[in-house]
Amino acid sequence: MTSWQPGRILFLLALLLTSAHGISSNLEECLVLQSPEGSTVSCHRVTKFPSPLPADTVHLSVEFSNLTELPARALERCQRLRELHLSSNRLQELSSGLLTPVSGLRVLDLTHNELRGLPLGLFRASAALHTLVLRANQLQNVSALWLWGLRSLEHLDLAENELRVLPDGLVLSLISLSTLDLGYNLLETLPTSLLMGPRRLQRLHLEGNRLRRLGFGMLALQPFLRVLFLNDNRLTEVVPSAFQSLRELDMLDLSNNSLSSTPPGLWASLGRPARDMQDGFDLSHNPWVCNEDLQDLYRWLRANKHKMFSKNDTRCEGPEALRGRRLLDVAELESL
Amino acid sequence: MGDVEKGKKIFVQKCVQCHTVENTGKHKTGPNLHTLFGRKTSKVSGLLCTDANENKGITWGEDTLMEYLENPPKYIHGTKIIFAGIKKGERVSLIAYLKKITNE
Numbered sequence: 532m533t534s535w536q537p538g539r540i541l542f543l544l545a546l547l548l549t550s551a552h553g554i555s556s557n558l559e560e561c562l563v564l565q566s567p568e569g570s571t572v573s574c575h576r577v578t579k580f581p582s583p584l585p586a587d588t589v590h591l592s593v594e595f596s597n598l599t600e601l602p603a604r605a606l607e608r609c610q611r612l613r614e615l616h617l618s619s620n621r622l623q624e625l626s627s628g629l630l631t632p633v634s635g636l637r638v639l640d641l642t643h644n645e646l647r648g649l650p651l652g653l654f655r656a657s658a659a660l661h662t663l664v665l666r667a668n669q670l671q672n673v674s675a676l677w678l679w680g681l682r683s684l685e686h687l688d689l690a691e692n693e694l695r696v697l698p699d700g701l702v703l704s705l706i707s708l709s710t711l712d713l714g715y716n717l718l719e720t721l722p723t724s725l726l727m728g729p730r731r732l733q734r735l736h737l738e739g740n741r742l743r744r745l746g747f748g749m750l751a752l753q754p755f756l757r758v759l760f761l762n763d764n765r766l767t768e769v770v771p772s773a774f775q776s777l778r779e780l781d782m783l784d785l786s787n788n789s790l791s792s793t794p795p796g797l798w799a800s801l802g803r804p805a806r807d808m809q810d811g812f813d814l815s816h817n818p819w820v821c822n823e824d825l826q827d828l829y830r831w832l833r834a835n836k837h838k839m840f841s842k843n844d845t846r847c848e849g850p851e852a853l854r855g856r857r858l859l860d861v862a863e864l865e866s867l
Numbered sequence: 868m869g870d871v872e873k874g875k876k877i878f879v880q881k882c883v884q885c886h887t888v889e890n891t892g893k894h895k896t897g898p899n900l901h902t903l904f905g906r907k908t909s910k911v912s913g914l915l916c917t918d919a920n921e922n923k924g925i926t927w928g929e930d931t932l933m934e935y936l937e938n939p940p941k942y943i944h945g946t947k948i949i950f951a952g953i954k955k956g957e958r959v960s961l962i963a964y965l966k967k968i969t970n971e
Contacts, residue, residue: 590947614947640949664949686884710884734884760880782879810879840876 569611584609592616599623607632618642618664627652638662642688645669654680666712667691675701683707690714690736697721703728714760715739723748734758738784741765747772758782762813765789771796781809786841790817791848795827802835814858815841818848821861829862836862874964877957881950888968897948903927903969932962 561574561581569589574581577596584591588609598620606612612633618640627650630636634656646668654660654677661683670692678684684705694716701722702708708729718740726732732753742764750756754776766788774780778800802808812835819825832839836859839845847853853861878888885896892899907926925931938952953961 616947616949618949638949642949662949736880738880758879784876784880810875813876840872 568613580605586611588612590614590616593620595619597621601625601629603628604632605629609633610635612636614638614640616640617644619644621645623647625650625653630654631656635659640664641668643667647671648674649677651676651679653677656680658682660684661707662686664688665692670694672696672698673701674698675703678702679704681705685709686712688712690716690739692716694718697725699724700727701725706730708732710734710736712736713740717741719743721749724752725749726752729753731755736760737764739763743767745769745773747775750774751776755779758810760784762786762788767791769793769797773797774801775799777801778805783808783812784840785817786813786844787816790814791820792824793828798828798831802831802838804834808835808838811838811840813840813845815844817845819846819858820849821847821853821856821858822850825862826865829865832859832862833866869959869961869963871960871964871967873957874960874962875968877953877961878964881953882961885948888965900965901969903965929962929966932965933958936961 560577561572563585564571564573566589569587570585571590571592572581572584572588573592575595577593577598580593580598580601582602584606586608589611591609591612591614594616596619598617599622601622603626606615606629610632613635614637615633616638619642622641622644623646625646630639630653636657637659639660639662642664643666646665647670657680660681663681663684663686666688667690670689671694673689673694675698678687678701681704685707687702687705687708687710690712691714694713695718697713697718699722702711702725705728709732711726711729711732711734714736715738718737719742721737721742723746726735726749733756735753735756735758738760739762742761743766745761745766745768747770750759750773756777757779758781759777760782762784763786766785767790769790771794774783774797780801783801799805802812836842839859842857842859845858847856847858847861887893887895887899888901889899890901892901904927936953936958937955939948939950
């Protein structure tokens with residue numbers, strides 16, 4: 532439970548009003564709240580990184596502030612910091628020692644900045660970090676070495692960057708990783724070793740890339756995967772064994788691709804009769820050719836239609852006679 | 868107006884990591900949303916809730932959620948939610964789903 536002290540807030544608000552034209556940023560332009568755990572400091576549209584920070588700061592938020600850099604010793608004073616939110620600034624690089632003082636840090640949010648890379652050793656003291664968000668930066672490549680030290684990391688978000696190619700073993704050291712988000716990059720292929728490392732990856736986001744083909748090896752490394760987003764790519768081919776190992780999959784999104792057919796055997800381990808997918812699947816907005824090659828898919832659809840998203844947007848592109856028909860309707864007719 | 872089914876997919880894609888929606892759902896990193904609509908941002912027992920959310924004193928409904936989900940850190944300063952925001956069309960569907968599921 533949190534508590535806040537009305538007197539302190541009013542005092543700070545009064546200061547804020549009277550210092551509305553302040554030129555240099557200091558702590559008085561930020562909102563500071565007390566709780567039994569420590570201080571929460573929240574700064575919006577400040578011109579400089581706040582200082583001095585209370586020694587008991589546990590949650591620090593400096594967002595929407597156009598900051599282009601941080602002082603190298605910015606966090607030296609707040610060694611009890613648990614969460615650091617720096618979204619929507621203009622940070623281009625971070626100093627290697629920035630996080631050394633805050634070994635208890637759990638969350639680092641760097642969404643919407645201009646980072647092109649991370650310095651080696653940035654996370655050398657970050658064994659407690661469980662969430663790292665680098666979404667919407669300018670990363671054109673990423674190195675497994677940057678991520679060294681993150682043995683507790685559960686959530687890694689690299690979405691909305693400019694990644695074209697991923698290195699082998701990107702997440703090799705991230706043994707606790709549960710969610711990997713690589714959505715909305717420029718990925719055309721994926722290394723087979725991509726998912727090597729985490730003991731039990733649960734969620735993989737690959738939507739919004741330029742993938743053309745889904746092979747076997749990569750997903751086989753993570754048989755406990757529960758959620759897989761592959762929508763909005765350029766998939767024309769999925770090999771028959773692609774989903775073979777995924778016996779716990781609850782959500783599969785293949786919408787908005789270029790699939791005209793899927794091979795027999797692809798669906799064997801997913802959904803009924805094996806087990807219901809808890810959330811469902813989406814095959815919509817693909818150019819399905821509804822001929823005899825789809826028999827296996829029709830059979831699977833009939834057994835799993837209760838988990839099918841976007842039924843009305845899942846239609847045949849061909850042959851001409853069936854163009855525009857709902858895939859599910861064709862599947863049900865086939866059983867008669 | 869929003870597509871409830873599409874909203875469910877968005878929820879799985881972007882929200883389910885930190886939130887549950889069922890009646891018996893537990894709190895994860897964020898609160899269970901089952902009684903979201905009509906609820907004032909307030910203390911939730913057992914959690915270190917976002918002080919910022921609490922002090923804003925708003926009531927969650929379609930309009931407030933439309934604004935909030937566009938860009939949470941902007942709407943309520945210092946909110947703990949890590950979130951880049953959802954596009955308008957998707958927001959409408961997500962809120963339609965939340966409205967439906969939290970009424971069941």
